[in-house]
Amino acid sequence: MQTFRFRKTFGAELEAEERTAFTLWAPSSEEVFLEIEGKPAQRMNSDGQGLFSLKATCGAGTRYRFRVSDDQSVPDPASCSQPDGVLGVSVVTDPEAYQWRCPEWQGWPWNEAVIYELHAGLLGGYNGIEQLLDELAALGITAIELMPINSFGGTRNWGYDGVLPYAPAAPYGSPDELKSLIDAAHVRGIMVFLDVVYNHFGPEGNFLPVYAAAFFDHAKNSTWGTGIAFDKPEVANFFIENVLYWLMEYRFDGVRIDAASAISDHAWFGALRERVEGTVEPGRHVHLILENENNDAGLLRDGFTAQWNDDGHNALHVLLTGERDGYYKMFAKDPTQDLARVLAEGFVYQGQFNPYSGKNRGMASGDLSATKFILFLQNHDQTGNRALGERLLALAKPEAVKAAYALLFLSPMIPMIFMGEEWGSLTPFYFFCDFHGELAEQIREGRRKEFAQFPAFQDEKNRERIPDPNALATFEASRPERVARETERGRAWLALTRQLLALRREWIIPYLHDVQSAGVHVLGTGALHARWRLDNKKILILFINFSEKKYEIPEIYHLIYESSENRRVGLLPAFSLVACVEDVA
Known part of the structure; x- marks a missing residue:
């Protein structure tokens, strides 16, 4: 058994059984008092530059706040535990109380990653996810990615409205239960990634403006909220x-930085990467993942592991569904050519004009390995940001989705699926939260106004069909229905997922260390022929058809998969995929 801890600059750090060091950056406060439940308030020492500190006689389990003005006491912004929520007291934790069962875990190299994105609350919290690990491992999943778990207002939330980034959300379980989940995943050979949100704070429970106005930069405000002053050390x-x-303390295998484009201080990313590389133990595989509207290929060249490839998803979505509203407008002109560029070069937008934003977007990415891009057909964003939260199988032909599913797992890009996708779930995934009063009304109405521009929701009665984000029923209706796994269709999709992941492990994963595109040829509208050079001196070939037309294709030397059950030799059927390999000439 072994323990782990990371000593933070800020917050409460347990130094001995009955001694804790408290530190708060509060440049807007003239004085700060530490308030420990059951004890008189203690004035904290000031360095004259906004940093307040104090060592107090107390241990793990101590409940405390900081009094930052005569009439305002606040939770610790670096709190490690908020059992009563973001408006309650903070609690001192002992990071070495948890004894790790798998301390020797080193993670997997990136080419091994097969990612399963999930929402902790919908799957029964940390303990509930732990109960699912065996079936995910048996399926071939090598990484789970948790939507944000930082403490947020209320008891249910997507997590992107968090305000206390160090405190795991109490509704999902205790800090040690989160560690147990990660430990159990490692025992089963599964990495665990965490989605983190650093570009804004949520609307409830953020007290930083009261005592640390310098934390924010209003010149850098974004659509998500007030800008954050990353240029402040x-x-x-x-x-x-x-x-x-x-x-280091929770042993996550990586983080996914949400909305990296809203972090305007580019130097911060380099500083983060250097600190991580200088801190993580030698030989351990840790992955830094981006979600970045800017398509900043430079960050991927400079050491960031990979980026969610929204361009790939969006081109595929237009081809599969025909939808062209909202941000799908960016891919409406020629989605076939867009998909061809994704498969050959990674990003569609590499500096050209974006008709949706009215700005140029992205930079050249053709020199990057395919493994720098995470491909997906569904995730929390593209499903949950639909008015009615529909899954892809509710929007497109099943045989077309099956072909796209095969592309997802058999291309050299890193695949990611969304909880329930492995059995073809039709359960919607809605936007949900748990706010009250005026704030709840603002979010409810804002959600409906957001979709008023879409033709299907221009009528007020149709907008009333959009579920209330704050209703408990909206949250419960988003929980994947596991009973569907046992239906004939559910079992068929599970078998398909298992088959495709077995093929990926045999034919693709071992040979991705230096994968290069060997060209993509457009066969016709919705149809492509893509080739990649693998490490084993073989060419991976995918013939992809998302149209109703049949295409002639050349002789196949080593077939590894075909999505159509009745394919004739020399033909690529409608809505199908054929995968094969051949030796390098």
């Missing part, structure tokens, strides 16, 4: 240490 370090805290 204290602010930059607060978030860098948050990454290190999750990696």
Whole structure:
């Protein structure tokens, strides 16, 4: 058995059984008092530059707040435990109380990653996810990615409205139960990634403006909220240490940085990468993943592991569903050519004009390995940000989705699926939260106004069909129905998932260390012929058809998969995929 801890600059650090060091950056406060339940308030020492500190006689389990003005006491912004929620007291934790069963875990190289994105609350919290690990491992999943678990207002939330980034959300379980989940995943050979949000704070429970106005930069405001002053050393370090805290103390195998494009201080990314590389133990595989509207290929060249490839998803979605509203407008002109560019070069937008935003977007990415891009057909964003949260199988032909599913697992890009996708779930995934009063009404109405621009929701009665994000029923209706796994269709999709992942492990995963595109040829509208050079001196070939037309294709030397059960030799049927390999000439 072994323990792990990461010593933070800020917050409460247990130094001995009955001694804890408290530190708060509060540049807007003239004085700060530590308030421990059951004890008189204690004035904290000031360095004159906004940093307040105090060592107090107390241990793990101590409940405390900081009094930052005469009439305002606040939770610790670096709290490690908020059992009563973001408006309640913070609690001192002992990071070495948890004894790790698998401390020797080193993670997997990136080419091994097959990612399963999930929402902790919908799957029964940390303990509930732990109960699913055996079936995910048997399926071939090698990594689970948790949507944000930082503490947020209320008891249910997507997690992107968090305000206390160091405190695991109490509705999902205790800090030690989260560690147990990660430990159990490692025992089964599964990596665990965490989605983190550093570009804004949520609307409830964020007290930083009261005592640390310098934490924010209003010139950098985004659609998500008030901009954050990453150019301030204290602010930059607060978030860098948050990454290190999750990696070192909780043993997460990586983080996915949400909306990286809203972090305007580009230097912060380099500083983060250097700190991670200088802190993580030698030989351990840790992965830094981006979600970045900017398509910043430079960050991928400079050491970031990979990026969610929204361009790939969007081109596929237009081909599969025909939808062209909202951001799908960016891919409406020629989605076939867009998909061809994704498969050959990674990004569609590499600096050209984006008709949706009215700005140029992205940079050249053709020199990057296919493994720098995470491909997906569904995730929390593209499903949950639909008005009615429909899954892809409710929007497109099943045989077309089956072909796209095969492309997802048999291309050299890193595949990711969304919880329930492995059995073809039709359960919608809605946007949900748990706010009250005026804030709840603002979110409810804002959600409906957001979709008023879409033709299907221009009528007020249709907009009333959009579920209330704050209703408990909306949350419960988003829980994947596991009974569907046992239906004939559910079993067929599970068998398909298992088959495709077995093929990926045999034919693709071992040979991705230096994969290069060997060209993509457009056969016709919705149809492509893509080739990649693998490490084993073979060419991986995919023939892809998302149209109703049949295409002639050349003789296949080593067939590894075909999605159509009645394919004739020399033909690529409608809505199908054929995969094969051949020796390098």
